[in-house]
Amino acid sequence: MVYGDLLTRFCSICGRLESPEMPLVDNLCWDCYKARNKMIIVPKDLTMEFCGSCGSYKLHGNWVKPKGLGDPKLSSAMEFVEEHVKLKGSGSLRALEARGIGGGRISVLVRAHGTVDSRIPVYDEELWVDLKVKSVVCPRCAKVASGYFSSIVQVRAHGRPLTQHELSIINEIVEKVLNSEFNRSGFTLNYKVEAVRGGLDYKFDNFRLARKVAYEIYKRLGALIKESHKVIGFDGSRGSRISRLSISVRLPSFSMGDIVNFNGRIARYEGFSGGKFLYYDLESGVKGSVNYRDAWHGNVEINIICRSNELYSGFVNSITDDGVEVVDSSGRVYKALKPSSFNIDVGNHVNFIVFNGKTIIVSKRRGFIER
Ligand SMILES: [Zn+2]
Numbered sequence: 001m002v003y004g005d006l007l008t009r010f011c012s013i014c015g016r017l018e019s020p021e022m023p024l025v026d027n028l029c030w031d032c033y034k035a036r037n038k039m040i041i042v043p044k045d046l047t048m049e050f051c052g053s054c055g056s057y058k059l060h061g062n063w064v065k066p067k068g069l070g071d072p073k074l075s076s077a078m079e080f081v082e083e084h085v086k087l088k089g090s091g092s093l094r095a096l097e098a099r100g101i102g103g104g105r106i107s108v109l110v111r112a113h114g115t116v117d118s119r120i121p122v123y124d125e126e127l128w129v130d131l132k133v134k135s136v137v138c139p140r141c142a143k144v145a146s147g148y149f150s151s152i153v154q155v156r157a158h159g160r161p162l163t164q165h166e167l168s169i170i171n172e173i174v175e176k177v178l179n180s181e182f183n184r185s186g187f188t189l190n191y192k193v194e195a196v197r198g199g200l201d202y203k204f205d206n207f208r209l210a211r212k213v214a215y216e217i218y219k220r221l222g223a224l225i226k227e228s229h230k231v232i233g234f235d236g237s238r239g240s241r242i243s244r245l246s247i248s249v250r251l252p253s254f255s256m257g258d259i260v261n262f263n264g265r266i267a268r269y270e271g272f273s274g275g276k277f278l279y280y281d282l283e284s285g286v287k288g289s290v291n292y293r294d295a296w297h298g299n300v301e302i303n304i305i306c307r308s309n310e311l312y313s314g315f316v317n318s319i320t321d322d323g324v325e326v327v328d329s330s331g332r333v334y335k336a337l338k339p340s341s342f343n344i345d346v347g348n349h350v351n352f353i354v355f356n357g358k359t360i361i362v363s364k365r366r367g368f369i370e371r
């Protein structure tokens with residue numbers, strides 16, 4: 001067409017003719033324009049600091065753990081590149097894969113989806129972006145390597161060693177807290193546990209973690225918590241004091257299953273829940289509780305009568321209207337009252353205590369063949 005010929009323009013680089021489907025952009029066809037104007041803009045000298053001991057990398061001045069799974073160095077490189085590569089025009093940017101290319105360098109494949117110019121429809125652009133990886137020890141790991149921990153949680157029990165049951169609960173708590181904090185922050189959490197005389201010392205490099213562990217032990221076991229700070233130095237670069245946090249976590253004198261005199265009641269301690277020490281009154285068969293504050297402030301009389309692992313045991317020899325006769329392994333006969341909240345039969349094996357001349361049956365023993 002005559003008019004058409006007069007109006008037809010062509011790409012000044014490749015000579016391709018303009019068409020209604022592809023109007024030229026700045027005198028260039030779309031392909032030539034895209035080739036000269038990249039969506040993916042790579043800053044010069046991309047260098048990532050990476051800590052090999054915890055697998056974190058430095059991003060905008062902070063040490064962070066890569067969110068991606070798999071090799072932490074490659075994941076870190078991908079996230080680092082995503083953060084540092086810029087997008088010209090409009091669209092989104094994503095790192096697809098990474099690979100080591102030797103010489104302390106990693107190459108990351110980046111894909112941009114969008115357009116560099118609004119006159120050109122959306123397209124994909126891919127580019128392998130190289131970055132240098134500098135291996136360093138992050139400040140956290142440096143602190144740990146030097147044996148520094150900012151906080152210590154000292155777990156002890158009042159006048160007795162910790163029981164196996166308590167130790168397993170405490171370990172479970174520490175693990176749970178560490179896991180939840182790791183998921184929240186993505187930081188590797190450094191801690192150390194030391195068995196010391198009378199209990200355990202947990203060392204953390206994080207105040208929050210220490211406090212959380214102490215609080216959880218309080219909630220589960222009714223521990224008494226006391227915090228103290230000690231100034232151990234001065235951080236000139238930050239103009240602040242460096243202090244160490246000590247948290248004393250003290251478990252009560254009684255533990256699960258112990259027979260305790262709670263304000264005159266002979267009871268079995270059944271655990272801590274809802275801010276209360278729960279017990280089971282062996283004589284009346286009624287459940288009761290002692291408030292946390294009352295117990296720790298000495299407002300309630302509490303004496304240990306018998307530890308859970310020191311109960312007498314024997315079998316029921318006879319049951320009459322006036323009571324139960326129990327015989328221990330040496331043949332000694334005890335006269336006890338009938339338990340008020342559970343049934344026993346002749347031949348049952350039972351645990352019992354003798355207190356103030358009274359024999360009180362505490363529980364039936366499981367795992368015994370009745371005879
Ligand atoms: Zn062209």
Ligand SMILES: [Zn+2]
Pocket residue numbers: 051052053054055056137138139140141142
């Ligand atoms: Zn580290």
